Amino acid sequence: MKHLFAFLLLICAFQTKAQTFKNPESLFNPAPYGFSHASSVKTPGELIYISGQSGGLGKQHLLSPDFRIQVKTALENLTVILNNYELKPENVMKITILIVDHSSEKLKIWEEEISKVWKTKPFPASTLIPVSKLALDGMQIEVDAVAFKAN
Template sequence: MENNKQPQLINPAELFNPEPYGFSHSISVKSPFQMCFISGQSGGEGENHVLTDDFKMQVQNALKNLKIVLQSHSMTFENIVKITLLIVDHNQEKLEIWVAEAKKVWKGTFLPTSTLIPVSQLALPGMLFEIDAIAVK
């Protein structure tokens, strides 16, 4: 009999394989709630993690990737209780882009707690945005 209280690694097939880089896209924990800890999702697309130099597009892609991970846990954006944003060369224009895109996915009054950290660079050349999350169900 499998112990359903053990942490479960979930790496959706639609996203690149993170194992060679030493992390998982997400981990679920049930005790007594299902908790999902999601690694930073960037604006890269596909197995090769192709990045555009457009900040808005990277935010949109990162949210799309975050949604894929959430769905792999049978969760939605409404299950997210905490996010951390990393923005390269943060400024007011980028903040406004983030807020506009966030309002498209969080439409209700239950909004996650949030921390925004301006950074000079991220893990890969060309990455402009990254979001990690904790979700609970």
């Protein structure tokens, strides 16, 4: 009987959703801004740490002067890495966004573009950091992420 109970607990553990996103009702609704207040992962699984992806296009890392194009490209670059792990944007638990000369106009562009990539909600936990400069001249955005892949 003890083994049957342990087996049932194990089955329940693997049938529960591994990822949880929380937006407590006592805090503001972050969904319009493209993030959740917190995310957690129940294991077993694999965490994937994705280095900052810029808005540089292709192997030549061509940087458009247009901020929106760089945002789209950074999100596309992030998606390429996720695809290599057979994951989707919804598997991202946490992102950090660095924006050069951040403004409300740039935030609006970010919100519009992330909503196109994250087709199902909730959004991941997120931190946006305004910066004066990034690694290369012309880089206007960099996005890093932590994703989860269930076993």
